Amino acid sequence: MNDSRETLEGASALALPGAGRYALRRTRVLGRTLGAPSGPLDADGFGLVDILVDEGAIAKIAPAGAIDFGAMPEVAMAGRIALPLFVDVHTHIDKGHIWRRKRNRVGDFRSALAAVIEDRAANWTAPDVAARMEFSLRAAYAHGTAALRTHIDSVGAQTRISWPVFAEARERWRGRIELQASPLFSIEFALDDSHMADIEAMLDAHGTGILGAVTYMVPRLHEGLTRLFALAERKGWELDFHVDESADPAARSLKAVADMAIERRFSHRILAGHCCSLALQEEDERRTTIDAVARAGVSVVSLPMCNMFLQDRETGRTPRWRGVTALHELKRAGVHVMIASDNTRDPFYPYGDLDMMETWREGVRILHLDYPFADWAPAVSAFPAQAMGLDLGVLRQGGPADMILTRARDFTELLARPQSDRIVVRHGKASSARPPDYAELDALFGLAP
Numbered sequence: 281m282n283d284s285r286e287t288l289e290g291a292s293a294l295a296l297p298g299a300g301r302y303a304l305r306r307t308r309v310l311g312r313t314l315g316a317p318s319g320p321l322d323a324d325g326f327g328l329v330d331i332l333v334d335e336g337a338i339a340k341i342a343p344a345g346a347i348d349f350g351a352m353p354e355v356a357m358a359g360r361i362a363l364p365l366f367v368d369v370h371t372h373i374d375k376g377h378i379w380r381r382k383r384n385r386v387g388d389f390r391s392a393l394a395a396v397i398e399d400r401a402a403n404w405t406a407p408d409v410a411a412r413m414e415f416s417l418r419a420a421y422a423h424g425t426a427a428l429r430t431h432i433d434s435v436g437a438q439t440r441i442s443w444p445v446f447a448e449a450r451e452r453w454r455g456r457i458e459l460q461a462s463p464l465f466s467i468e469f470a471l472d473d474s475h476m477a478d479i480e481a482m483l484d485a486h487g488t489g490i491l492g493a494v495t496y497m498v499p500r501l502h503e504g505l506t507r508l509f510a511l512a513e514r515k516g517w518e519l520d521f522h523v524d525e526s527a528d529p530a531a532r533s534l535k536a537v538a539d540m541a542i543e544r545r546f547s548h549r550i551l552a553g554h555c556c557s558l559a560l561q562e563e564d565e566r567r568t569t570i571d572a573v574a575r576a577g578v579s580v581v582s583l584p585m586c587n588m589f590l591q592d593r594e595t596g597r598t599p600r601w602r603g604v605t606a607l608h609e610l611k612r613a614g615v616h617v618m619i620a621s622d623n624t625r626d627p628f629y630p631y632g633d634l635d636m637m638e639t640w641r642e643g644v645r646i647l648h649l650d651y652p653f654a655d656w657a658p659a660v661s662a663f664p665a666q667a668m669g670l671d672l673g674v675l676r677q678g679g680p681a682d683m684i685l686t687r688a689r690d691f692t693e694l695l696a697r698p699q700s701d702r703i704v705v706r707h708g709k710a711s712s713a714r715p716p717d718y719a720e721l722d723a724l725f726g727l728a729p
């Protein structure tokens with residue numbers, strides 16, 4: 281067999297069998313992403329398997345060469361890596377792609393927030409939000425994402441504009457990307473009865489059972505959290521917070537969230553995003569907080585690209601800190617950890633494309649998610665799937681033939697390149713979806729091409 285020419289060139293979008301039964305021969309799959317053990321693993325944690333695809337499902341996964349599947353079309357993977365589809369648990373598809381009309385003038389958090397508030401008030405009509413959400417989802421889909429959670433700016437009149445738009449998008453994308461959403465507002469708004477009545481009404485009508493807010497050190501933090509926890513308990517909702525997105529070690533709202541979850545014996549999932557200041561606290565304090573987070577069963581998602589962009593930024597001074605939380609220490613303590621995209625081409629982050637391959641590559645570099653590589657690989661698939669309560673992020677017999685085929689054979693080949701030539705396979709077929717053209721957004725901004 282002439283491996284070098286016959287492999288993924290043969291498995292290009294045109295050559296991958298369109299349907300029916302076919303076999304992916306000698307495919308490298310991370311042992312941790314398999315639903316069941318299948319043969320010995322190499323130094324990076326990959327096993328070598330044959331995958332039988334039948335009518336859009338994975339009919340069989342077996343150690344390479346162990347089973348004769350009989351005569352059928354074959355794709356000679358020759359040790360190339362197949363990944364499960366990605367899960368992106370923390371995004372902002374309601375504010376994505378506004379950069380061309382609303383820049384972040386300075387590049388820091390404060391100016392990002394001010395810019396978004398201005399743009400939201402001026403421009404976020406239902407058609408505007410819908411068009412940008414659709415653009416984001418088309419990009420995420422093309423890059424191989426199977427499920428995505430977004431935060432929805434939910435203050436004032438915006439709440440009743442954005443939630444119906446999200447619900448429509450969720451219906452439209454059903455079967456392609458599983459969508460969840462959490463409301464986003466500063467914790468002080470939880471003290472406002474009319475605000476909370478709006479939130480409850482919109483979540484009842486259009487939500488996905490997740491309540492959330494931005495937590496930071498305000499005098500009435502405990503009272504605000506109490507209100508949110510109480511509402512979530514009454515409704516049976518999960519919680520998803522933006523926590524301590526700050527370089528100030530005195531930002532300690534993560535501890536407040538964990539303590540309250542313990543004290544109230546909160547029984548639904550809680551996800552805490554960012555938690556940046558935890559990395560800058562004194563060792564003892566950090567350890568105490570991490571213990572509480574572990575005991576409370578709070579999961580933590582780090583947003584490495586956005587954190588590195590916004591944190592430790594001062595004009596004329598080189599950053600000394602990468603902006604990310606103490607993810608290794610959290611994981612070692614038994615906390616369920618993961619990474620996600622966060623913002624996309626908006627004042628909080630001018631780059632990104634909801635490509636979890638990029639988030640993974642950057643996450644590995646920024647957070648050292650490579651020793652061992654296999655332990656952290658599920659941080660973009662199986663771990664966030666668990667946090668979303670979804671049975672995704674693994675390749676298993678009987679499951680859908682949804683996967684990403686690459687040319688890489690080990691983790692450096694996988695992470696050295698952006699995997700622009702990856703083949704996203706959905707229900708056994710190579711997807712022809714590509715990220716949308718930026719020019720499609722021109723009309724929203726009243727810009728000439």
Ligand SMILES: [Zn+2]
Nearest residue numbers: 370522622623
């Ligand atoms: Zn965020």
